[in-house]
Amino acid sequence: MLIKKAIQNNREAQQQLFAKHSPKMLGVCRQYVKDLHHAEDLLLSGFLKVFTKLSTFKHEGSFEGWIRRIMVNTCISYLRKKNLVTVSDEDFIFNDVATESLENTSVTDIQKLIDSLPEGYKMVFNLYAIEGYKHSEIAIKLGVSESTSKTQLFRARKLLQENYIKMNKTIHEKK
Amino acid sequence: MKKNNLDNNIKEKLAHREITPSVSAWERLSVKLDEKPKQKKKGLFWYASYAASVLALISFGIYTFSNDSLENLPKKEILVNQEIDTVQILNNIEEVFNEVIVEKALVETETVKKIKNRDKKIIGITKTKVIPTKEKSIQNIIIKNKEKTSVIEVVKNNLIIDPTEEEFKNKTFIKPNSRIKINAQDLLFAVINEPKEAGKVAVEIKMNRADLLAAIKTELNKSNLKVDPETILVAVERSINDDFFQNNFLKSLKDRVTNIATAVAIRNN
Numbered sequence: 526m527l528i529k530k531a532i533q534n535n536r537e538a539q540q541q542l543f544a545k546h547s548p549k550m551l552g553v554c555r556q557y558v559k560d561l562h563h564a565e566d567l568l569l570s571g572f573l574k575v576f577t578k579l580s581t582f583k584h585e586g587s588f589e590g591w592i593r594r595i596m597v598n599t600c601i602s603y604l605r606k607k608n609l610v611t612v613s614d615e616d617f618i619f620n621d622v623a624t625e626s627l628e629n630t631s632v633t634d635i636q637k638l639i640d641s642l643p644e645g646y647k648m649v650f651n652l653y654a655i656e657g658y659k660h661s662e663i664a665i666k667l668g669v670s671e672s673t674s675k676t677q678l679f680r681a682r683k684l685l686q687e688n689y690i691k692m693n694k695t696i697h698e699k700k
Numbered sequence: 701m702k703k704n705n706l707d708n709n710i711k712e713k714l715a716h717r718e719i720t721p722s723v724s725a726w727e728r729l730s731v732k733l734d735e736k737p738k739q740k741k742k743g744l745f746w747y748a749s750y751a752a753s754v755l756a757l758i759s760f761g762i763y764t765f766s767n768d769s770l771e772n773l774p775k776k777e778i779l780v781n782q783e784i785d786t787v788q789i790l791n792n793i794e795e796v797f798n799e800v801i802v803e804k805a806l807v808e809t810e811t812v813k814k815i816k817n818r819d820k821k822i823i824g825i826t827k828t829k830v831i832p833t834k835e836k837s838i839q840n841i842i843i844k845n846k847e848k849t850s851v852i853e854v855v856k857n858n859l860i861i862d863p864t865e866e867e868f869k870n871k872t873f874i875k876p877n878s879r880i881k882i883n884a885q886d887l888l889f890a891v892i893n894e895p896k897e898a899g900k901v902a903v904e905i906k907m908n909r910a911d912l913l914a915a916i917k918t919e920l921n922k923s924n925l926k927v928d929p930e931t932i933l934v935a936v937e938r939s940i941n942d943d944f945f946q947n948n949f950l951k952s953l954k955d956r957v958t959n960i961a962t963a964v965a966i967r968n969n
């Protein structure tokens with residue numbers, strides 16, 4: 526019902542939808558952009574698309590998933606336009622990175638780890654690890670080869686690991 | 701590549717993360733949502749204006765084109781109604797006729813007669829130069845020539861002349877722009893000489909008759925006049941001295957050509 530009203534440009538319905546989904550979607554945008562205000566700008570432009578294209582929603586999947594995809598695409602297109610994504614094609618030997626458990630790590634620290642990644646790495650990692658896109662889909666979205674997407678993901682993981690170790694060290698030293 | 705623990709851990713941690721937007725976030729979005737339809741309306745207005753301008757241009761083009769076509773039609777009508785063409789034709793025809801008459805008369809003949817005695821010494825030279833104008837009739841020419849013939853006869857009577865050694869060098873100059881080319885030499889001999897001698901000349905004229913006919917035919921073709929050249933030549937031969945004939949004949953011919961020209965103009969229109 527809310528969606529139908531929102532399609533008819535009912536401002537109250539739109540506001541209710543925004544209030545319901547915006548916190549989670551701002552979290553999604555925050556994955557891609559360090560600055561929260563910047564992330565909010567992307568959130569608003571994403572919601573503008575959501576409300577203008579609401580009539581194209583086919584109710585096949587979840588509404589949240591539909592909005593999330595729009596948010597991710599908004600962030601990617603913005604970063605690509607600003608040439609913030611520099612994904613280089615380099616050969617890399619894939620080795621499974623030894624991982625440590627992040628269960629005790631706070632969300633803020635995890636976000637800090639993600640923020641520490643270069644834009645290209647961060648993009649691929651977010652799309653693959655969190656959004657669940659395949660490498661072939663990421664390659665199309667970012668306009669790179671599939672192997673590049675894989676390479677970027679591996680480097681992102683490695684860097685996250687290294688940064689996590691550094692983070693723990695500093696925490697222990699402070700203690 | 702299989703998802704490793706790192707990916708899963710991060711995903712789980714971030715999956716339920718919520719960041720509350722600023723208070724002003726909805727207001728900003730609301731303003732953007734209000735602007736969007738206005739922009740659409742503006743866009744529609746602009747599209748409409750573009751369409752209107754294009755239509756205006758097309759209609760203007762059609763109008764001007766149709767005007768041009770309408771302007772062209774009266775021009776054609778003017779061309780049709782204008783009797784300038786006929787007048788022009790009449791003038792041209794008149795010029796042609798005048799030219800014919802003048803050129804008929806303007807047959808320039810220079811006859812040089814050298815009379816030599818037995819010692820091949822030149823005793824007497826008689827030069828005859830006849831340049832009759834339009835006003836001068838052929839009869840006048842005959843008179844002139846007859847006078848000159850008498851001079852020759854006087855010379856004949858006074859001197860012993862061997863006819864075999866008598867040489868006549870006649871130079872005939874015919875204007876190159878003559879419409880009807882009549883051999884002036886033949887004409888002169890026909891007029892000047894005695895009937896006995898004229899017989900010889902007559903033979904010569906007959907011999908040249910084919911050439912004369914051909915000449916008349918070519919000239920008539922140039923003038924685009926379909927008239928039997930034989931008729932003209934016969935008429936000229938029969939009434940060569942008749943001034944009235946020339947006037948009547950040419951007048952009738954002129955009228956006929958005018959009628960033809962008018963008929964052709966009407967048909968074209």
